[in-house]
Amino acid sequence: MANKIKKGDTVVVLSGKDKGKSGEVLRLDPREQRAVVQGVNVVKRHQRQSMQSQGGIEEKEASIHVSNIAVSDPKDGKPTRVGFRTLDDGRKVRVARRSGETIDR
Structure with a gap:
C-alpha cells in the first residue's frame, strides 16, 4: 500500500x-x-437494540482489499496507478500515472 491510498481519496473498484x-x-x-469505501460492499447486519440504536437489520459498508481498488484520476475519473514526485519546494506529492496530475484531497 505504501501511502498510495489515503482516507478521503476517491477510488474505483477493480474487481468483485x-x-x-x-x-x-x-x-x-x-x-x-x-479499506472501507462509501457505498461499496454493502452488507446487512443484525443489530441488537440498545440505548443508542433502535436495532433491526442495518446496511453498512464492509471492508475491501486494497488490491481491488485504485485511485481515480483527477482528470477523467478512470482508475490510475499512483506515483510520487518531489516538487521544487521540497514537498513530496502523489501523482496519477495516467495523466500526470497531482492527486489532491
Missing part, C-alpha cells in the same frame, strides 16, 4: 460484485491491507 463503482475511502486498515 461492485466492479466499476466509485466512492470515498472512509477508513483504512494498513495492517490488514483493507
Whole structure:
C-alpha cells in the first residue's frame, strides 16, 4: 500500500460484485491491507437494540482489499496507478500515472 491510498481519496473498484463503482475511502486498515469505501460492499447486519440504536437489520459498508481498488484520476475519473514526485519546494506529492496530475484531497 505504501501511502498510495489515503482516507478521503476517491477510488474505483477493480474487481468483485461492485466492479466499476466509485466512492470515498472512509477508513483504512494498513495492517490488514483493507479499506472501507462509501457505498461499496454493502452488507446487512443484525443489530441488537440498545440505548443508542433502535436495532433491526442495518446496511453498512464492509471492508475491501486494497488490491481491488485504485485511485481515480483527477482528470477523467478512470482508475490510475499512483506515483510520487518531489516538487521544487521540497514537498513530496502523489501523482496519477495516467495523466500526470497531482492527486489532491
